[in-house]
Amino acid sequence: MSVLHLPRSRMYWSSACRQPHVADVMPRHRWEQIKHFIHFSDNMAPNGSDRLFKIRPLIDALLPKFQALPQDQMLSIDEQMVPFKGRSSLKQYIPKKPYKWGYKIFVLSDTKDLVHSFDIFAGKTDPAPTGPDIGASGNIVLKLARVIQSAVNHLLYFDNWFSSLQLFVALANNGIPAFGTVQQNRLQGCNFSTDAEMKKKGRGALEEKQAVIDNMEIRAVKWFDNRGVIVASTFASAQPVSTVERWDRKLKKKVSVECPSIISLYKKFMGGVDDLDALIAYYRIHIRSKKYYHRFFFHFVDMVIVNSWLLYRRDCESLNIPKKKQRDSLSFRLSIAQALCMQGKGLSKKKRGRPSSDVERQFEKKRHRGPAQSIPTQEVRADAVGHWPVVESSRQRCKLPNCKGQTVFKCSKCNVHLCLNKKNNCFRDFHE
Template sequence: MPNTRSSNRYIVIPNGLSEEEMDTSESEDEIGAVQHVLQDKLKINEENSSSEASDVEEMVTDPSTKRKKQLHWKKKDFEVPAADFTGTLPPPPIHEELEPIDYFYSMLGKESITLMTNQSNLYSTQMNPNKPLCVSENEMKRFIGILLMTGVYSFPQQRYFWMNATRVESITSAMSRDRFLQIKRNIHVVDNANQLDSNDPNFDRAYKVRPLLNIVKENFRKIAKEEKLSADEQIIPFKGRSIMKQHMPKKPHRWGYKMFILAGSDSGICYDFKFYTGKEGKPEHGLCTQVVLDLCETVPRSINHKLFCDNFYTTIRLQVELHKLGIYAVGTVRPNRLPGLIMKNEKDLSLEGRGAMDHRVAEVDGVQICAVKWYDNKVVNCLSTLHACHPVDFVQRWSNKEKKHIQVKRPNIIKAYNQHMGGVDLLDMLISLYRVNVRSQKYYIKIIFHLMDLSLVNAWLLYRRHCSQQKIPKKNIMSLLTFRVNVAEALLQSNPSPPPTVKRGRPSLQSITSDQTSPKSSRATPNPPPSKNIRMDKFDHWPIHIEKGRCRNPGCTGQTRISCSKCKLRLCLNDKNNCFIEYHN
């Protein structure tokens, strides 16, 4: 049987002819003619892309009329606007008036502590009415202080804070381990009974933490904003089960909850945030544009703030809308968000060498925008209503070809972006230094702990701003670690009740009755026995005299004043009983 080979061939058929009516040679001539025309058109497009005076029309949708408008890109000089910042920061408070704990309360809010106290007690009663939590606000403060203190240490498990060998005195003296775990198990900020059904259109996925998010967000919004701002994402590390969990492979923590942050470009202070719960309908301007506009709700209008964002957010519509609010924008942009824009391609720029650049200018709704393409190791596309290519400076780069550092031309828009885009990254780095070191399987607990860390870092950054305004020497400014420990100690020292007042005169019948019915103070916790290796190592075990107490040797009920200097246990050492030797052998 002869071998037959079948192949799929795509044939261009002229209008009015069927495939059967065509001759093969004629069809091949037709294909060749079509290919020749397409090649000529591609050559024309390449010539236009390298031309310096090309005008390109782009169709942009006008949101008011829902019609497409023509956008003309031109190769001309960008007119840099006069964008001097006209706002001023308020004067700082007097240095002696505000302590670190006051800064922390101004960020997290004392009402947050009251909220956690009330809702945690309510939740424990709902779960088991016979075992209520009965936590007070002072005890909740000590609980938060322990959480902040755990970020200073790097123990793998939380029980190590209470173990004899690794115990932290400031934590163990404030609260027992079981009480800490009980509060953590019942911590809540909202009443679960009021949660809507998942099928309800008003259902909120972040219902478990929404009240706390709103309190912290409103406190952040009250902070006076600096001139240059940056918008970016932040990841709350979490690998458990949650429908709100996101995956961002380019972040230091790839799995977790996503928050959109508006922060100061230079200071890193968080001015606003938006917790992302997933896709919810279709925003008016698209998700990327709408997120930035929501973050800029409290930014003062028409005083020439500058906003920097990456290519996830930057669109033509975003920069136009921000300009109408008196906010200038600079950011990298994805090429597919500039359809129809023709500039020098990557091949042409690479032939010119590192530092080659090209730009186009357009006007949308009376707003002038500039698109810049710069070639370093790769092509970078930027869009701005404030900066363009000039003035050009030089930046040092490593050349693999020449095996040395070389000077590369850099447009002004790239320089400004690199200088002022790192506000959120700075905030992330500071939070990661001393993050709360307590694990939990409940998905909302991680968000509550993150808000505490975020509030503390924001409090420290605001404290630094006030110190710099008062021109306090750097050596007198507390570091983040010192600031955190100071806040934690202030919370750990929250007493459950004031000391009782001593009444003068003869005691009344009521006071005598209350004294008789009041519970007796619990005994001191005995020292735990040492491990077997330490107990029988036969090294540095010396008998010392201490207060009289019960012998700790198993089976002995005698009283003794002799204790082991290493084991910290009372052991009999007399003519009748020699528990000291028996215990160590």
């Protein structure tokens, strides 16, 4: 449904625009029942005034998975919007986002758009149990930064909505060098020239200030391009100064403009969450529902698929697989959908016509001699998706025809025992 968009979910089963990839998987009534009864928590259980108690088990299940992923050196924190225009007390409005109305999520990601942690905004942000209270925006950064390993020398980036001098000091005390744009009113004691004064100096003009708070050195740089921008850091400075190409309207040609190093670093490594939003928006699940936790659930499904695809791309690069042979985001999503639709198919249904392979032909002969356990169809056995050998505690007869061996190995998807040793590799023969 995220690839084949229709205005209403019932239209996938209608005679006018029926989609067999959806309608053949399950009846419409069963789909509506599943969507109606999908639930993640007990409404009668005490929730301690938790506004997200309906999806709290889902959040608690996802966070350890994201936090266990290997972290890159460059990490960034930014806002993410879950599109929603219905009535909800959790709904927020951010005018500069592509989706202005929706639920706000704060995401910790790396420069390759991989999600490592997140926190849903529920109207109030309490400080971390062992951290200082430096305001709502700073508390969010400290909360997400708890999963960052300080001994690995990670660098953390964020924008001016989070930045403050107190936040830089708190992160530095935790061993995390920080970097981000800052608003002028949050730089106590560091007064820069106005944009009008710097405009007279020309594009590329810069000023650098230094502040020492609690024995922690913080450098702030203001650079004027089309307008002034202030960037602060506990590890970077304006030097060395490089040059960037800019279009001059008066001269009608590109000119070279000086750019401090701290600005170049921010442009290079900030924006992982925005790229993640773009990847999710390509094939977002559009299923309408009045229940707010449904919207969160579908968004987390999209987030997990994008995260899995990014991990798949990283593994392909480590194995030196050419980009032409790697799956793109669409084909990767379709392969997941096809694997889930084929899960459990053909285990108990009797297929019409002649058997399509030697395994099924031998299995039919075996069934005539007495009762036999059902096996998946040829399409499921040979789909090469999710067939993993697992070790059972007890031995059983190998289900490959003409094999009389007993084994402890079992296929996790087909749910049948198959030999897997030096002499016999029935596991491979069964899935070919």
